[in-house]
Amino acid sequence: MTLKRTVMLMILGSVVSMASTTRVLELSDRFLDIRKDGQWLVMFYAPWCAHCKRLEPIWSHVAQALHNTNIRVGRVDCTRFTNVATEFGVSGFPTILFLNGEIQYTFKGDRTKEEIVNFALRVSGPPVKQITRTESLENLKASNPLFFVYVGDHAGLLWESYSDVAEKFQPHGFFYSVSPEIARKHLTVTSIPSVFVYKENTQYIFPAEPVNEDLEMGHLNASMFGWINVERFATFPKVTRGSINQLLQTKKYLVLAVVEENKLLEIPTEMLVFRDMIESVIIKNREKLHKWFQFGWVGSPELANSIAMSVLPLPYLLVVNSTTNHHHIPEDDPSQLTPEAVTIFLEQVYNHSAPSYGGNTLPVKLYRTYFEARTSLSDMWHGNPVLTAVLFGLPLGFLTLICYSICCSDIMDADDDDEEDMTHEKKE
Ligand SMILES: *[C@@H]1O[C@H](CO)[C@@H](O)[C@H](O)[C@H]1NC(C)=O
Ligand SMILES: *[C@@H]1O[C@H](CO)[C@@H](O)[C@H](O)[C@H]1NC(C)=O
Ligand SMILES: *[C@@H]1O[C@H](CO)[C@@H](O)[C@H](O)[C@H]1NC(C)=O
Numbered sequence: 271m272t273l274k275r276t277v278m279l280m281i282l283g284s285v286v287s288m289a290s291t292t293r294v295l296e297l298s299d300r301f302l303d304i305r306k307d308g309q310w311l312v313m314f315y316a317p318w319c320a321h322c323k324r325l326e327p328i329w330s331h332v333a334q335a336l337h338n339t340n341i342r343v344g345r346v347d348c349t350r351f352t353n354v355a356t357e358f359g360v361s362g363f364p365t366i367l368f369l370n371g372e373i374q375y376t377f378k379g380d381r382t383k384e385e386i387v388n389f390a391l392r393v394s395g396p397p398v399k400q401i402t403r404t405e406s407l408e409n410l411k412a413s414n415p416l417f418f419v420y421v422g423d424h425a426g427l428l429w430e431s432y433s434d435v436a437e438k439f440q441p442h443g444f445f446y447s448v449s450p451e452i453a454r455k456h457l458t459v460t461s462i463p464s465v466f467v468y469k470e471n472t473q474y475i476f477p478a479e480p481v482n483e484d485l486e487m488g489h490l491n492a493s494m495f496g497w498i499n500v501e502r503f504a505t506f507p508k509v510t511r512g513s514i515n516q517l518l519q520t521k522k523y524l525v526l527a528v529v530e531e532n533k534l535l536e537i538p539t540e541m542l543v544f545r546d547m548i549e550s551v552i553i554k555n556r557e558k559l560h561k562w563f564q565f566g567w568v569g570s571p572e573l574a575n576s577i578a579m580s581v582l583p584l585p586y587l588l589v590v591n592s593t594t595n596h597h598h599i600p601e602d603d604p605s606q607l608t609p610e611a612v613t614i615f616l617e618q619v620y621n622h623s624a625p626s627y628g629g630n631t632l633p634v635k636l637y638r639t640y641f642e643a644r645t646s647l648s649d650m651w652h653g654n655p656v657l658t659a660v661l662f663g664l665p666l667g668f669l670t671l672i673c674y675s676i677c678c679s680d681i682m683d684a685d686d687d688d689e690e691d692m693t694h695e696k697k698e
Contacts, residue, residue: 292330294345295342295345297351301351311344314346318349322363329345368394418501421463435491467502469501478490505565509566517564518590527545528587571584575645577597585605595628595630596626
């Protein structure tokens with residue numbers, strides 16, 4: 271053990287104390303001295319913030335899941351150590367950062383154990399992870415629902431372009447490379463080098479133009495970026511507040527089946543039938559629709575309500591134009607829709623003959639903010655009228671509301687700095 275490491279461990283021992291029941295390190299302001307040593311996944315919280323409280327048990331599970339990795343999981347109470355919050359530019363609670371030397375990534379997804387752990391694993395290694403054993407590829411196919419893989423030598427235009435784009439999407443996807451020998455055992459390899467995405471037990475190949483030296487690199491980069499950007503989603507994913515902004519980056523139409531899940535994540539049968547019907551449309555017409563439409567389903571009607579800015583009946587079908595944030599709804603009662611009717615409706619959306627609503631103009635944005643605030647308030651009121659009344663009598667009520675609105679801020683606000691968020695520009 272080197273001297274540096276020993277000293278480091280001694281400092282570590284003195285700045286952190288381990289809560290007895292969890293593997294989460296409780297960090298103080300002396301964390302600033304060691305933040306650049308090793309890899310850290312840190313939650314910045316405030317004791318009064320309800321969303322932080324909800325994250326607490328999940329955070330313990332995250333720490334447990336990452337226990338055998340090099341990533342240390344900690345948390346900082348920002349009301350006690352305000353200088354730490356300032357140093358990292360933390361403005362809302364909870365904020366989850368991954369730190370590795372100079373590199374810093376902010377977690378933007380849904381705060382579930384799985385999402386957070388996957389995020390940490392993606393950003394902790396190199397952007398493209400190499401598969402060296404045959405079994406690893408087999409395991410990957412069994413355990414990982416969606417990943418990208420490059421087959422061939424680490425040289426040439428296709429490789430450069432793949433590794434470059436992998437770096438940009440590192441927080442959002444798993445990227446691997448594998449030798450042709452290993453790949454042939456588990457995948458269908460038609461040309462070398464090539465790039466695949468593996469999802470839903472199917473491989474889709476990156477449609478590369480023949481790679482030759484005259485091919486303009488910029489063109490290849492752009493088509494690789496475009497292809498990975500749209501292929502990184504499942505065919506029919508669950509859409510949440512944490513994932514919708516990434517889905518809007520596809521610049522496609524988002525076709526959303528809106529249903530309601532209960533607390534046990536169960537969906538009533540008639541809604542399930544509707545959701546399966548919508549799914550069948552994309553599965554049967556992938557060739558025709560995939561280029562322009564990204565399908566998905568929403569389990570919490572309030573997300574769909576705030577897009578539509580009204581309380582929608584259930585089940586429902588909502589199509590969002592990801593460039594303009596306009597939305598389209600079928601004229602017929604959605605519960606009576608057939609796959610044929612859905613296809614015709616989508617054609618009308620595509621040829622601009624379907625009526626559109628909403629958008630992202632300022633009045634619409636203001637109205638959406640108002641709608642969301644009203645919904646949050648009425649949820650609070652229905653959840654606990656006494657508490658809501660008391661909270662509004664107290665200055666603390668404002669803090670709670672601020673916390674609430676930061677955490678639930680405008681879903682559709684895919685503005686300019688989202689471009690940066692998407693690639694998680696490495697910040698100093
Ligand atoms: C394409 O990506 C490669 C690999 O990072 C990079 O060297 C090259 O400059 C990029 N070309 C353009 C035109 O962006
Ligand atoms: C969204 O609306 C704009 C303006 O009407 C249109 O040009 C674009 O093709 C639409 N579709 C998508 C997927 O952005
Ligand atoms: C748009 O598509 C619908 C459905 O296929 C079709 O009936 C309609 O004529 C089309 N409108 C235009 C302007 O092309």
